[in-house]
Amino acid sequence: MLAVTFIVLAIILVDIWSGGLARSYARTGAVFVGYGAQLTLGWISSARFFSSRRVLLAENETLRAALYTLEERSALLLALQEENAALRSTLSLPERERGITAPVVSSFRASPYSTFLIGAGEDTGVANGNFVLSGSSFVIGVVTDSASRSALVTAIFAYENTVHALVSDVSIVVEGRGGGNARAEAPRSAKISPGDVVTAPEYGGRPIGVVGEVVVESGDAAQTLFIRLPVNLASLRFVYVVK
Structure with a gap:
C-alpha cells in the first residue's frame, strides 16, 4: 500500500x-x-x-x-x-403393318432437300419405294436410296412433290411445299373443313396429312387447301418402314 x-x-x-x-x-x-x-x-x-x-x-x-x-x-x-x-x-405398328422399326440417324431440319437418313437398310429388307410411317401411321416419306445398313427417306411433302389424294371423297392433287406442308385445290362446292384427313390411294389409302386451312377467294371456282402433317418431323426419333 x-x-x-x-x-x-x-x-x-x-x-x-x-x-x-x-x-x-x-x-x-x-x-x-x-x-x-x-x-x-x-x-x-x-x-x-x-x-x-x-x-x-x-x-x-x-x-x-x-x-x-x-x-x-x-x-x-x-x-x-x-x-x-x-x-x-x-x-405397335407391326400389329397392323408388315415392316421394321428404324431409328432416325440424321436431322430432317439439317437437310435442304426434305430428306433424312434412317438406321436400317438392305440388310434388314429395306428397299427403294418402301413407305415410311410415323408412330401415328401417317405416311411421312418414301425410301429413295438404300444402302446395306441405312436408307435415305424423301419426305412426302418435299417441295413440288405431287401426290394424288382424297379428302372428304373429293379427288385432289397435293403439291408439297416442304417442311411437312402442302397445298391443293378442290372444287368450290366441295364440303371440306379444317381437320379433315387427307389420304392417298397410291399409299394404300393411308393418311398423309390433315387440312389446316381452307381459303375461298371471291369469284374463284376452286378453294385452296393448306395441308400439313400432324407430325413434327424435326423431332422424329423412330419411324416404321412398311415393306
Whole structure:
C-alpha cells in the first residue's frame, strides 16, 4: 500500500516538475494506443468479412454445380421418356403393318432437300419405294436410296412433290411445299373443313396429312387447301418402314 502511494506521489511530482507535459504525453500515448486498438479490430473485422465471403462464394459454386447436375439429369430423364414413348408408338405398328422399326440417324431440319437418313437398310429388307410411317401411321416419306445398313427417306411433302389424294371423297392433287406442308385445290362446292384427313390411294389409302386451312377467294371456282402433317418431323426419333 505504501509502495502504491509512493508511485502516485512520484507521478504527481513529475507532472508538476514538467509543467503538465507528462499528462500531455500520457494522453497522446493513450490516443495512439486507442487508435492502434481500433485498427487491429478493423483488420480483424475485415479478415472475418473476406473469410465469410470466400466461404459463401465456395458454397454458391457448390450449389450451382449441384443445380447443373440436377438439370442435366432431369433433361436426360425427359429425353429417355420421350424416346421410350416414340419407340412404343412405332412398335405397335407391326400389329397392323408388315415392316421394321428404324431409328432416325440424321436431322430432317439439317437437310435442304426434305430428306433424312434412317438406321436400317438392305440388310434388314429395306428397299427403294418402301413407305415410311410415323408412330401415328401417317405416311411421312418414301425410301429413295438404300444402302446395306441405312436408307435415305424423301419426305412426302418435299417441295413440288405431287401426290394424288382424297379428302372428304373429293379427288385432289397435293403439291408439297416442304417442311411437312402442302397445298391443293378442290372444287368450290366441295364440303371440306379444317381437320379433315387427307389420304392417298397410291399409299394404300393411308393418311398423309390433315387440312389446316381452307381459303375461298371471291369469284374463284376452286378453294385452296393448306395441308400439313400432324407430325413434327424435326423431332422424329423412330419411324416404321412398311415393306
